[in-house]
Amino acid sequence: MRLVLLGAPGSGKGTQAELLKGELGIPHVSTGDLLRAAVKAGTPLGIEAKAVMDAGQLVSDAIVLGMLEDRLAHADATKGFILDGYPRNVAQCEALETLLARIGQPLEVAIKLDVPSELIVDRIAGRAAAQGRKDDTPETVRERLRVYAEQTEPVARHFAQIGKLKVVDGVGDLAEVSQRILGALPQSA
Numbered sequence: 001m002r003l004v005l006l007g008a009p010g011s012g013k014g015t016q017a018e019l020l021k022g023e024l025g026i027p028h029v030s031t032g033d034l035l036r037a038a039v040k041a042g043t044p045l046g047i048e049a050k051a052v053m054d055a056g057q058l059v060s061d062a063i064v065l066g067m068l069e070d071r072l073a074h075a076d077a078t079k080g081f082i083l084d085g086y087p088r089n090v091a092q093c094e095a096l097e098t099l100l101a102r103i104g105q106p107l108e109v110a111i112k113l114d115v116p117s118e119l120i121v122d123r124i125a126g127r128a129a130a131q132g133r134k135d136d137t138p139e140t141v142r143e144r145l146r147v148y149a150e151q152t153e154p155v156a157r158h159f160a161q162i163g164k165l166k167v168v169d170g171v172g173d174l175a176e177v178s179q180r181i182l183g184a185l186p187q188s189a
């Protein structure tokens with residue numbers, strides 16, 4: 001199964017992707033995790049990305065695409081993948097389609113986790129306390145939500161236009177939401 005998980009920051013994408021990874025036996029590919037690993041390792045790319053991430057803005061499309069391409073070239077991704085945090089804007093959508101066509105692994109479905117914004121803010125506050133992410137401060141969260149509405153919402157519209165979008169209610173306990181996602185996957189899952 002080759003799928004994209006969409007949803008606002010704090011909608012539960014990362015947690016659900018981890019659950020799905022166990023259920024489907026395919027890797028969870030999070031561009032946020034790849035970037036955080038590069039920041040932690042202090043690579044030149046990580047150093048370049050850090051300030052942008054801390055400000056809640058998007059890292060350059062070229063950097064993120066390069067990282068994604070490397071990750072999808074690993075053997076475990078030949079069975080499929082769960083993309084989390086990519087694509088984040090319409091240009092990345094087009095880059096993804098081109099990349100997946102080139103490697104012969106076209107996307108099957110995009111699942112959008114739908115969570116009301118009041119709940120999003122609470123969830124991020126909980127995550128800030130639990131994980132201490134630098135970009136979970138109130139100002140940065142506001143910026144990330146603004147960037148999401150401006151740049152990532154059109155991605156969902158794009159997938160809807162090409163008939164690949166499924167919207168799933170993201171409110172409920174983890175297992176419940178996970179079952180809804182599994183139920184929304186195309187039959188070949």
Ligand code: AMP
Pocket residue numbers: 009031032033035052053054056057058059060061064084085086087088092135144
């Ligand atoms: P996330 O873990 O998906 O919430 O991503 C955390 C941060 O990493 C974002 O706020 C961006 O600064 C950066 N990031 C993650 N994925 C992307 C992407 N596809 N394009 C650009 N920046 C990204």
